[in-house]
Each structure stands twice: as C-alpha cells, then as structure tokens.
Amino acid sequence: MKIIHTSDWHLGAKLHERDMGDDHRRFLDFLRALAADERPDALIVAGDIFDTRQPPPSAQRLYYDFLADVAREGVCPAVVAIAGNHDSAQLLSAADRALGRLGVHVVARADAPAPSQVVALRGGDGACSLAIAAVPFANDATLANLARAFGAEECGDMPLQRRISSGFRLHCRAVLDAAKAAARGVPVVAVAHCTLAGARLSDARSERGRQTGGLDARDAAAFAGADYVALGHLHVPQCVGGDGCVRYSGSPLAMSFAEAGQRKSVCIVEAGARSGGAVAVREVAVPEFTPLRVVAGSQRGILDELAALASSAASPVLVALKVTEGEGEMSAFAAAARAVAQGGKVEILPIEDARERETGGADAMRQAATLDELSPLDVAMLRLEEERLAPEEAAAYRAMLEEVVGEVRLQTS
Secondary structure (H helix, E strand, O other): OEEEEEOOOOEOOEEOOEEOHHHHHHHHHHHHHHHHHHOOOEEEEOOOOEOOOOOOHHHHHHHHHHHHHHHHHOOOOOEEEEOOOOOOHHHHHOOHHHHHOOOEEEEOOOOOOHHHHEEEEEOOOOOEEEEEEEEOOOOHHHHHHHHHHHOHHHHOOOOHHHHHHHHHHHHHHHHHHHHHHHHOOOOEEEEEEOEEOOOOOOOOOOOOOOOHHHOOEEOHHHHOOOOEEEEEOOOOOEEEOOEEEEEEOOOOOOOOHHHOOOOOEEEEEEEOOOOOOOEEEEEEEOOOOOOEEEEEEOHHHHHHHHHHHHHHOOOOEEEEEEEOOOOOOHHHHHHHHHHHHOOOOEEEEEEEEOOOOOOOHHHHHHHHOOHHHOOHHHHHHHHHHOOOOOHHHHHHHHHHHHHHHHHHHHHHO
8 A cells, every 4th residue: 555645735825925826836746746656546635725715716727637637647546635724625525526537535524424534445356455534624613513413421511622622533533433444454544634732833824723722732542543644734744743654744835934944745655455564654855846035134134145145046036034133224124125136036025024122913013014015814814813802703703804815816816
C-alpha cells in the first residue's frame, strides 16, 4: 500500500490581495509528476481544497482539470478528498457522480452516516486492499449533535466543550470501526481535518477558524487502531505526539508571511499488505515557487537589505517589510522602499510598523497598516474585534464575513 498525503491546498487564496493562482498551478503540476514517479494506490487531500466556500471559477478549474489529468494519465487509481473548514460541503459534493467515474472519492458531510465516510479501495481481484476512514471537518454544533446522536446517556448534563469532544471521539470511532469492518485485515488509513492536542500552530491569519485557548484541540486517541492518520488543517508539516504515523502534511504553499522560509512538503506513506505492520513515511519537499521573505529592523537597515535583495534576485520574490526599531515616518519610508524595489524582481506586499507602543490589539494593527495594506477581511475583523464578542459568536460572524468576501471575489473574478 502506498499513498501520497497532502492537505490545505487553499486553491483561490490570495496573499495580501496578490493572486496565487500561478503558484497553485505549478504545485499541481509538481504533484501530478510526483504521482507519475511514485505510482501510489491513492492520493489523499485532507481538507481545505479551496480557500473559501465560494471559490472563484479559476480555482475550480484548477481543481477539476487536475483530477481529470490524473485520471487520464493513469498515474493514480484513486483520489480521496475530504472537506475542510474553508470548504463548502455542498460545492464539493455537487460533482460526486461524475468524479466517481474518475476514481475520485469526496467525503464532505461530517454528519453523514459513518459507513458512507469509508472508502474501500479494491485490487484487481476485487478484494479490499486499503480502507480509508474519511472524517471531514465538523464545527462545534455538528459535533455536539453527533454526541447526542450516539447516546443520550453519554451527554446528559455534560458541559458543552466535553460534549463537543465526546461527539468527535464517538464519531471518529464509528467511522474507524466501519473502515475496519470493510478492511478485513488490510491497512486502515484515517483522514481528518482538525487540530490535535500537542500540535504546533502557524498563525491566526493563515489558519483561520481556530478557537482561543486551544478549546478546539482534539485527542489523537480518537484515531487509535488506524495504521496511519493523514491530517489537515495545520500548515506546519509535523508528526503529533512523537508518533510518526500521525501526521500533518502541512500546506504546500506558504499562506502568510508567518510561514516565510518554512519547508513545505507532502508525505509518501508505504505499508504492507496487512494491518498492524510497519509503516514507512517519507517527506518530499515542495519547491518554493515564489519565495517569501520578511525584512525587519530599522528603516535604514531595511532599505539597505531591500536594495541588496533587489539587485541579486534572479526570479520574483515577495517581501514583507517590518519596522521594529528606530525613528521615521511610515509614509515616506513606504515610498522610499517602493522606489528601491522598482524595476527589480522584488514585490513589496505588507509594510508594517511594529515598533513598540502603549496601545495594543486592534489599535496597534490600525497604526501598523494603511487600508491598502489590509485585505477586506482584515478590515471587517478589526470592526468585529471592537464588539468584544464571546469566542463562539466571533467565530460564527467570521464565517459569515468570509462567505461575504468570497461572494464579492466571485463576482469580481
């Protein structure tokens, strides 16, 4: 059994309003070539295929063209994808029947019956050769309802957060049990889009939808019995709790400047013909198609470093400037920085004044950026922050704001 484990493609994403479509296309070309070399039994996409619930047509074309190319070229007999917190279950499910003819299995609804979240891949003899327990992202309300569905006695007067955790654990167990029944002794792979306790996060901008205080962190024990756990949601490639078979593949592209210089990869996973045997995992580096760099320090120091970078860069580089010390007015500095970069391969995106101030939070963000350096969602979130809502309310409003911004992008693309 061999699989390629990927996640968090975020097709349609923009970096400070800069379109990332070309980098996404180059990544999918890389992935198709990798599949041609490795000849896996399955390619797994562990959620967040798209960046918004209403991705632009260009992002949808990338997705469907890639799946069609993989099927036509015969480089991988099966693709298994689940919905992440950025994805629309309705959109992903719309082409179920057509994609099924291409060997693409999409599991998008977290509240679907457990057996329907199992993908049994079959060999030439018709017997199951690999069973995949696919668990899409589920919000807190869905998980609380799942806890009730699995048994009123377990819920009772249980506090909400415990009920949510219980719903996650019971649902994962039900899907894994169904996968094991289908597997009949062959390897079982669990696929999920969630935050596991003990995992390393990236940042709030690129990993949206997390609650504060780690309340949304789940217990890896929910996947006990799987031969390999293919995770999505967190962008840092990592294994969890020291277990090399419980892994986040990470995002293939840097989704914010907090991920600048971060090594991106996909995982090649190999196991024997029977469950319980040794599992080998290789990380394959994803090329950095358009490098991201953060230049920080005093205004003078940044201008000097920027000039050196502009004169030496042979291919496009995206740069964030961060003033952390010294004096100087920001608008004049921004004009000088753009003049230094003009005509070269360096493209300046955010320019931030990060020098220490008395104020913090939203006030600091307002002082650190002008409107042309903030995305529409950033501006909306600044306004939302002023309301000082409870975390659950803020998360709900954020989801609505993301949907509105997605609709605007769709109309203007």
